[in-house]
Structures are given as structure tokens and as C-alpha cells.
Amino acid sequence: MRILVVGAGALGGYFGTCLARAGRDVDFLVRPARAELLREHGLRVRDLKGRVDSTPVSAVTADRLGADYDLVVLAVKAYALDAAVKDLAPAVGPHTVVVPFLNGMRHVDVLTERFGADRVYGGVGLVQTRLGAEGEVERVGDLAELVYGPLSDTPVQTLERVHAALDGAGFTATATEEILQRMWEKWVFLATMGACNCLMRGPIGSINRAPGGAEFTAAMTEEAVAIATAAGHPPGEGFLRWARSAISSTTSTTSTSMYWDLTHGNPVEADHIVGDLVRRARDLGVPAPLFSLARTHLSVYSAGRNT
Known part of the structure; x- marks a missing residue:
């Protein structure tokens, strides 16, 4: 399953790095300056003991996207939602599902209106990280879990397939049919x-x-x-x-x-x-x-x- 992670900040950077380390086919959609940094230094994660590991990752910009992704993990701050939706839209094809890990509920309305409920999941991201001064992801606690589930009875990607793509990557992955709750x-x-x-x-x-x-x-x-x-x-x-x-x-x-x-x-x-x-x-x-x-x-x- 091809995965596009939109955002390489505290949440997207951490979970996306875990997926890349687990051998998943992952691209990061980022701004040009961030893409250059990631290509040069990889995505760096500082653990709870202060050690920094750098993972080589594939970084792409909006002008290079095509509709050949199966799963889009949307992990940006809420105030960047509208710009992110515009940027990721070319990646959403007939069999692409967008799984957002934003806070609140407004983004669900935005995404379902743009792409349709069958192409949108709900998601809850639980992680204790923050973005460091030099663009590294810093862990500040042990919590690391993604919870996700479909909003439609007929999603274009089944919950089983999405779970298989996210599970077993070094964090807790929880699939649920009660994601809105x-x-x-x-x-x-x-x-x-x-x-x-x-x-x-x-x-x-x-x-x-x-x-x-x-x-x-x-x-x-x-x-x-x-x-x-x-x-x-x-x-x-x-x-x-x-x-x-x-x-x-x-x-x-x-x-x-x-x-x-x-x-x-x-x-x-x-x-x-x-x-x-x-x-x-x-x-x-x-x-x-x-x-x-x-x-x-x-x-x-x-x-x-x-x-």
C-alpha cells in the first residue's frame, strides 16, 4: 500500500518515520524548504534519552503529486488544514482514502465535502512529541497511538487494509468502527x-x-x-x-x-x-x-x- 504522509511535524514526522523504518512505502508531502532539509539530513527523531536517530525518507512537494496513493495520512496543525487539502488533492484517486489525525471535528466536514465520505476516515492521534528548533521531532513522553476507522459503510479502502498498513510499525495502532465517539x-x-x-x-x-x-x-x-x-x-x-x-x-x-x-x-x-x-x-x-x-x-x- 502506498502511503502519503501530509506534514512532517511533531505528529506526522514521528508516525511517518515509524512507518518508514518498518519498511512501508511512504512519501512525505512537505513544503520545498522542508523537503530539501529532509532529503539532506533525513527525518531526525530525538528519543527520551536525548539520542537523535536520522531516518532517510522520501520527500515530495505538491507540484509532484499524482493520484497513485492508497492511503493519505493527514497530520498538520488545524490552522494549516485548508492549504493542506488543496495541496494533497492531486494525490486522491478513486481508491485513495484520507485518514486525518487533527484535533476537533471541523476537518471531517471539510474533507467529506471535498472528497466524499467513502474516501475519508476519522482518526485520533495520541503522541507526546514536539518539533525542535532544528526541525527534529522530540519525544517528551511514551504515549504513541493512532486510532482510526471509516466514516462510511462502504469505504474505498477497507478497515482491514488500512489497519494492515499502519499496524506493526512500532506504535499502537487501533482500528475501530466507533471512531466518531x-x-x-x-x-x-x-x-x-x-x-x-x-x-x-x-x-x-x-x-x-x-x-x-x-x-x-x-x-x-x-x-x-x-x-x-x-x-x-x-x-x-x-x-x-x-x-x-x-x-x-x-x-x-x-x-x-x-x-x-x-x-x-x-x-x-x-x-x-x-x-x-x-x-x-x-x-x-x-x-x-x-x-x-x-x-x-x-x-x-x-x-x-x-x-
Whole structure:
């Protein structure tokens, strides 16, 4: 199966490298400058002990694509979605399926409208990595899992074939027929944690130890749960026990990549993770005052970056 990985950042770079090391037929779709860097130095991954391994990879640019891929792994930041869809479109042929690993749900609407539900899967990427100053992928934790499943009853590539392409490559690969539920549950957790981190400028344990912090994080959690429930995807009891425990911790140093980006002056996925949740809450008639506050806060930050 021919695989195109769109993006060679913290998520795409890590999982794509694992697939290349496992002998899969993988190309990376990147910008010209990134392609030149990858061709010269390979894709470098720094492990938890600080060691850097370089893997030779095949890098292509949008002008060199053809519709001869079976699987497109879309792994870009949400704010790069529209440009990425335009770039990858020539790679999508009659038997190509696009598997996105973005946060939130907006990208599902964009991709299914462009390519059709039979050519789009849902996906959840779980990994503790970030992109280093010199373009290397840095692991900052052990978590590394991809979860995926079809959105249509008649996908152009079966779940068995997609799973065979992604499984056995050095990370946990999980195929599921309930991918929308998994995506909504991750969104509930990520949006809550990210909004808490960004509004309060600290890891979750520090927030919960502050006066009123535990009440604040609990209220954020319940807003997100109410939105998901109204949308027809109430989080499961097992997930809720885990999520509430993690978000109410007074000792955890957990924070999200959105918080990392915000505190380092980078663009943030505010609209995809928080803004879209607020829009859906409004359409569903669900009060979301805390998430609305977080959206305003992040919008001010984003506007300030562009001045």
C-alpha cells in the first residue's frame, strides 16, 4: 500500500518515520524548504534519552503529486488544514482514502465535502512529541497511538487494509468502527484541558491548587460534556471517570500543545479546538460561557501575533 504522509511535524514526522523504518512505502508531502532539509539530513527523531536517530525518507512537494496513493495520512496543525487539502488533492484517486489525525471535528466536514465520505476516515492521534528548533521531532513522553476507522459503510479502502498498513510499525495502532465517539471524547478532554491551561496560564495541577481552581476546571469539564451529549456523542462512563480524574488532579504537571504554542509565541489551534466547540454549543442551544471566554482570550492572542 502506498502511503502519503501530509506534514512532517511533531505528529506526522514521528508516525511517518515509524512507518518508514518498518519498511512501508511512504512519501512525505512537505513544503520545498522542508523537503530539501529532509532529503539532506533525513527525518531526525530525538528519543527520551536525548539520542537523535536520522531516518532517510522520501520527500515530495505538491507540484509532484499524482493520484497513485492508497492511503493519505493527514497530520498538520488545524490552522494549516485548508492549504493542506488543496495541496494533497492531486494525490486522491478513486481508491485513495484520507485518514486525518487533527484535533476537533471541523476537518471531517471539510474533507467529506471535498472528497466524499467513502474516501475519508476519522482518526485520533495520541503522541507526546514536539518539533525542535532544528526541525527534529522530540519525544517528551511514551504515549504513541493512532486510532482510526471509516466514516462510511462502504469505504474505498477497507478497515482491514488500512489497519494492515499502519499496524506493526512500532506504535499502537487501533482500528475501530466507533471512531466518531473516540474523536468526540478526545475533543472533550483536549478542549477542556487546553482552555484551562491557556486561560489560567499554568499546568492543571497548579490550577486546581489555586483558590477556586478546582471549581473552575470542573465547570469547564461539564460544559464540554454537555456539548458532546447534545451533539449525540455523550462520553462513556469509563472515559468520564478517567477525564475527570485527570482534569481535577492537584499534582499533575499536564498541559497541552496549544498551551505550549501559546507560551512560545506560536500560532494556536484555537478556532478548531475551542471556537468550533463554541459554535456547536450555540447551534445546539447549550450554554458555554467558559468556553466562550476561552475563545475570546485566544482570539485576542492570535490577533496580537498578526499586528
